[in-house]
Amino acid sequence: MEAAARLFRDKGYSATSMRDLAQAVHLQASSLYNHISSKQEILRDICFRNAQRYLTGIAAVEKAGGTPLAQVEALLDLHLDVVAEDVTSITAFNDEWRHLDPQALDEFVQLRKDYENRFRAILQSGIADGTFKAGDTNLLLFTILSSLRWVHDWYKPDRKPQLKQVRQTVHQLLLEGLKNSH
Amino acid sequence: MEAAARLFRDKGYSATSMRDLAQAVHLQASSLYNHISSKQEILRDICFRNAQRYLTGIAAVEKAGGTPLAQVEALLDLHLDVVAEDVTSITAFNDEWRHLDPQALDEFVQLRKDYENRFRAILQSGIADGTFKAGDTNLLLFTILSSLRWVHDWYKPDRKPQLKQVRQTVHQLLLEGLKNSH
DNA sequence: CCTACCGATCGGTAGG
DNA sequence: CCTACCGATCGGTAGG
Secondary structure, rough: HHHHHHHHHOOOOOOOOOOOOOOOOOHHHHHHOOOOOHHOOOOOOOOHHHHHHHHHHHHHHHHHOOHHHHHHHHHHHHHHHHHHHHHHHHHHHHHHHOOOOHHHHHHHHHHHHHHHHHHHHHHHHHHOOOOOOOHHHHHHHHHHHHHHHHHHHHHHOOOOEEEEEEHHHHHHHHHHEEOOOO | OHHHHHHHHHHOOOOOOOHHHHHHOOOOOOHHHHOOOOHHHHHHHHHHHHHHHHHHHHHHHHHOOOOOOHHHHHHHHHHHHHHHOHHHHHHHHHHHHHHHOOHHHHHHHHHHHHHHHHHHHHHHHHHHHEEEOOOOOOHHHHHHHHHHHHHHHHHHOOOOOOHHHHHHHHHHHHHHHHHHOO
16 A cells, blocks of 8 residues: 555556556565455545545544634644655545546545535634634635645655744744734 | 647546547547657647746746735736636646656756746745745745645636636735735 | 557456 | 466557
8 A cells, every 4th residue: 555655646546557566565466456456446545544534633623622713723733744644645645536436536525525614614713703804715725725735745754844844834824814914 | 739638637647548639639549640749749748838838927027026025926926827828738737747758857847946946036035125924935935836736726717716806815815924024 | 631550558367 | 476368458650
């Protein structure tokens, strides 16, 4: 699974052959099928495992409660933590989910919509109580989610670009922009 | 070229076959080779044409001069305009450049680095003159570029999500976060 | 622009 | 876990 995530990240799902994967784990291609049933199954595992990490994370944030500002802050941290914990598989998750088979794709898109709805609800409550500037919550949501997506593209665990500093920059840039100035 | 950009966007470069493309333009696969020399050539065309649009854009911003704030504002608009003008090919450009052959890939990465350096220089001048908060310019740069990237993922020309409103949200969120508060 | 076709490679199976 | 192999499909060429 680790080797597959690395290959999917580097070459993409379609450009990764089962022979590539077999070579990475020092087996013959046919031997892989003693461990998995198909190439799709690997992709499904990567995509749904990571989707669960985000959903578990947002459930904890909702349960913890607190102000909308504190909740958004916690969600920014969630994204940073999830990426920091396993950059490789998150990159594959972010970029390759569209290669899921129709049925799995549907289910995946549903999970993502669920996540987005819950994130959006928190933004809305912050607008409602005056913490955040009014604005199209969809635009806000996607701008935030997208700027959090870059982290995987850039974050190199070995280089240790100081996770704390990343956190500070992201909080500063996004939270300040969100906050109501009056 | 349009049909190819659409297929690359929807299925990815590797998962798009020349037969897919041929069908989209009502030809036999072999007939495509009277117009292009290889599948790679199409990808190269898409990637470098769009790279040029950004480079031309930033050259104009540099030439126009003005305050760092005005320049960053103009760059945000550049990204929004480039996407609005041709969402399809920008998506392929954003997501599929990594499938370029080694030589073209090198050249492409150089162009991108050039663009990033020039964007970063503008951020730096804004920090130097106190307009922007101090911070790791790399982190700032990538957070900004990344949040601009989502637009292609979401922007549907037909739905007309009011380009003006997108502009306002992006400016508000990113420029307010950048600005020095004192 | 087409038909016909090339060698290479694909995901996966049979059988041991 | 391997060898041997399947039918399908790939990017691309020959020749008209």
